[in-house]
Each structure stands twice: as structure tokens, then as C-alpha cells.
Amino acid sequence: MTIRVRTGAALCGVIVLLFPRASPAQAPSALPRAELRPPAERRNPVVVAAEKSRGAVVNVSAEELVRMRVPAPGADMGQLLFEEFFGKPRYRSGYAVTSLGSGVIVSPEGYVLTNAHVVERGARYRVQLLDGRELPARVLGTDSGTDLAVLRIETKDREKFPFLAGGRSDDLMIGESVIAIGNPFGLAHTVTAGVVSALHRKVGDPRRSLFDMIQTDASINPGNSGGPLVNIQGQLIGVNTAILGDRNAGIGFAIPIDRALRIAEDLIRHGEVREGWTGIAVKDQPVKSDVIGSERVRVLVSSVEAGSPAAGAGVKKGDLVESVGDGQVESAAEYRFRIRDVPVGGTVRIGLLRGEARVPASMRSVELSPDRAESLLRERTGLVLGEEQLRGGNVVVVRSVKRGSPAAETGLQAGDWIREVNSIEVSSLAGWRKAAVQARRTGRLVLLVQRGRAAERVAFDVD
Numbered sequence: 001m002t003i004r005v006r007t008g009a010a011l012c013g014v015i016v017l018l019f020p021r022a023s024p025a026q027a028p029s030a031l032p033r034a035e036l037r038p039p040a041e042r043r044n045p046v047v048v049a050a051e052k053s054r055g056a057v058v059n060v061s062a063e064e065l066v067r068m069r070v071p072a073p074g075a076d077m078g079q080l081l082f083e084e085f086f087g088k089p090r091y092r093s094g095y096a097v098t099s100l101g102s103g104v105i106v107s108p109e110g111y112v113l114t115n116a117h118v119v120e121r122g123a124r125y126r127v128q129l130l131d132g133r134e135l136p137a138r139v140l141g142t143d144s145g146t147d148l149a150v151l152r153i154e155t156k157d158r159e160k161f162p163f164l165a166g167g168r169s170d171d172l173m174i175g176e177s178v179i180a181i182g183n184p185f186g187l188a189h190t191v192t193a194g195v196v197s198a199l200h201r202k203v204g205d206p207r208r209s210l211f212d213m214i215q216t217d218a219s220i221n222p223g224n225s226g227g228p229l230v231n232i233q234g235q236l237i238g239v240n241t242a243i244l245g246d247r248n249a250g251i252g253f254a255i256p257i258d259r260a261l262r263i264a265e266d267l268i269r270h271g272e273v274r275e276g277w278t279g280i281a282v283k284d285q286p287v288k289s290d291v292i293g294s295e296r297v298r299v300l301v302s303s304v305e306a307g308s309p310a311a312g313a314g315v316k317k318g319d320l321v322e323s324v325g326d327g328q329v330e331s332a333a334e335y336r337f338r339i340r341d342v343p344v345g346g347t348v349r350i351g352l353l354r355g356e357a358r359v360p361a362s363m364r365s366v367e368l369s370p371d372r373a374e375s376l377l378r379e380r381t382g383l384v385l386g387e388e389q390l391r392g393g394n395v396v397v398v399r400s401v402k403r404g405s406p407a408a409e410t411g412l413q414a415g416d417w418i419r420e421v422n423s424i425e426v427s428s429l430a431g432w433r434k435a436a437v438q439a440r441r442t443g444r445l446v447l448l449v450q451r452g453r454a455a456e457r458v459a460f461d462v463d
Helices: 002-018 045-056 077-086 257-270 332-340 370-381 429-442
Strands: 057-069 091-105 111-114 124-128 134-143 148-153 177-182 190-205 208-216 228-231 236-243 252-256 280-288 295-304 320-324 347-354 357-364 383-390 393-401 417-421 444-451 454-461
Touching (some): 045 057, 045 177, 045 190, 045 228, 057 111, 091 177, 091 236, 111 257, 134 257, 177 236, 208 236, 208 332, 236 257, 252 257, 280 320, 295 332, 320 332, 370 383, 370 429, 370 444, 370 454, 383 429, 393 429, 417 429, 429 444
Antiparallel strands (some): 057 124, 091 111, 111 148, 124 134, 134 148, 177 190, 177 228, 190 208, 208 252, 236 252, 280 295, 295 320, 347 357, 383 393, 417 444, 444 454
């Protein structure tokens, strides 16, 4: 059977070669084809928008500095294990690519807007332009609360780069055409098109959520993170950030550009996001709904700081917050997120429910200084901290714990060391104050506390 098949295949090859090759003049007529239109007539609005936008899109690679084991020449497994447990293993430092994402240049000076999760673990970065060049870049700042980061392309000759100007995201319409551009699966400068599927979506889980997102059916895949979402006029309207599930299912999400540019401006000017403060603390308040046996959450004002903008606006403890600006709020986490959208010095309107009456309030957001943030955390936790110098460096130490405070209830004691705040290592009071501002932004304070050789994490609500 095998011989016959092979012979047949060989004979077929011979038969094919026996026929003379037809010249172009003798070739049979081609299949019918549609009348070809000139390329200029096929340049629809999507093509025009893509041409306008692609030059400002970059591929971002982040490399992490890692330590790699260097075995002795000719060492076998037994020698390696002995060296690991009883000797002094040799290591060398090197770089490994840990993430590939996308970004968009938003100014001719080479500022690149991308996602924080694209650059969060990197030690050095490079961006690839549409013309194929790879250039080094450095991170100017990141904000994990909104998942945004800004890099700057580094060149010696102060080159001017193609950039994409920010459009608007407050006037988007469900169903309008949009285009996503990025680096999905390493395929550089891929363009996909779709529509705005929905607005004001929540993405994430109870521990970390992003609110007020743009939903689109334009294909967004791993590697698209940080790339632009543009409208049919080629204007930047969002930063592609997340997908539903592990692979694209026709549902992707982008950060609205109004928020992204405000965060980017703070990161460029200050290296971090300036924290606005109104003096309101909120918490989730479960209430019974009209449906039997079900509950829903209302946002309860749990306290109002004396002398704060909220106190001046007439906000009272016990009020229920229904809206911030033009958006409804359904949880304390969403309230905090929307308040962060208000720039320092800006004014925000909130809708309150006081008993049966709806009460509007307008207040100004003022900057929360590190000293003020530390004072607020002291009031919320009951911790009084100091700084001590050790042989290996400085450490933040608990000086005292207020009786009956949340810190006392968790068992913290004077003399305990604070090693980390929200997974960020701290070794000085200055570092603690900076971390305090970040903690106030998220409403959650997680401390890594060391006592002797033991360490544990304790958490506080510090809204």
C-alpha cells in the first residue's frame, strides 16, 4: 500500500511535468473581477483617522533587573545543591523583559501616556516608533489608583515627535465609531475598529476597581494596554486598559481621556498625583431595598472634618451621597474614585440625601499635604510614629498607641517597626508621610509590622 501511494505520487509529478507550460498569451481567461477603484476613493474616515494617529503610537518594553545564578564550570547537580545550602552561590545581575505594552505620545517633547501596570516592575524602558527606531525612555511618574503612567523618550538632540492631541471624553455617544491602536501579542501598530458600546462602566474587583470606563467592541488584546482609543476624527479619547476575560471577547475598556490627561499633567509637573481633599469620610451603608430579602448599598457620610471645605459647604455626618458631579455613586470606593477626578483647586458638586430631602452641596478641593495626611491617619488609627537610626539604616517605629483605637484593637504596641505601607517599603517619616497621602487616596492602609523576628500585615480603613 505504501509503495503504491509513493509511486502514484511520483507518477503524478511526472505527468504534471510532461505538459508544456502555458505562456501568458495562452493562459485561460481570469475569473471576473470587480472594477478596481483608485486608493484615494477607498480612503474612508477610518483610514484617515488611522493614518493620522499611528505615528504617535509606540510599543513599550519594560525590562526588570534580576539576579541570575552562575554555576561553577563543570558543576553537577549535587555540587549546585551543596553550594546553595552550605556555600556562597555566585550571582550576576541582568535584565529580563517582563512586559510588553503600548503607549501614545501626547506632546512633541516625547511624553508618552501608558498604563501603570505596563511599567510597574521595570528597571529600564524602551519605546519603538512607527519608523522602527527603538529609543530609551524613563518613567516620570505612575498612579496605580487610575492605572496610568507617563514616560519621556530620551534623545540627545531634543527631537520633536509626532503626537496625538487630546480630544474630549465627556461628550461621547454610544454607537459612535472608535479605533484602537497598539501592540497586541507583539504585533506592532495594529489597528482595530468598532464602536463605543457603553459608558460609565466599572471594571475590577472589590479590592481594586476602575470606575467610569469607556466600553468598546474594537478588538483589544494583551499588549494593547496603554495604547490609544481614538474617535473617527483621529482625536485621542481614551487609554486602552482592560479586557473582559483572558482573551478578547469583544468587550474592552479604556480610561476616559479627560481623566487621563489630568493625571498625566500632575505626573509630568510633580512626579505624582496631587491629592485633593474635601474633608468627607464615607463608608458603605447596606439598606433594605423594595425587593423582599434583598439589600443595596448607600454611601454614608461617616464624618466631616472641622474646618474642611465640606464643613463649609454644609455637609453633615449621616448624609447619604447620591452623586458626584453628573455621575451617580453606588459605593464608597466609587465616591473616592470620582472625588480624585477633581483637580486641586477645582469645585465639585455632590448630591446628598438628608432624611427625605435632597440637598445639593458645592465645595472646593484643596491639596492634602503630607503633614495633614499624617495627622488624619493618626486620628484614624491611633498611631504615633517616630524614626530611629539603626546600624543598617533608618526605621519607622511606633512611639505610642492610643487606648481603644483601631491600632490598639489589632494589638500594635510601642516599639513595633513599620516596614511597608501598602506594599511600599518605608524607612523614614518622610517616606511614611508620602505613603500616607497614597493611603488616603485609596481609603485603605495596610502595614507590614515587625516585632522582633516576626512580621505580620494589619489593615485599617482610613477614608
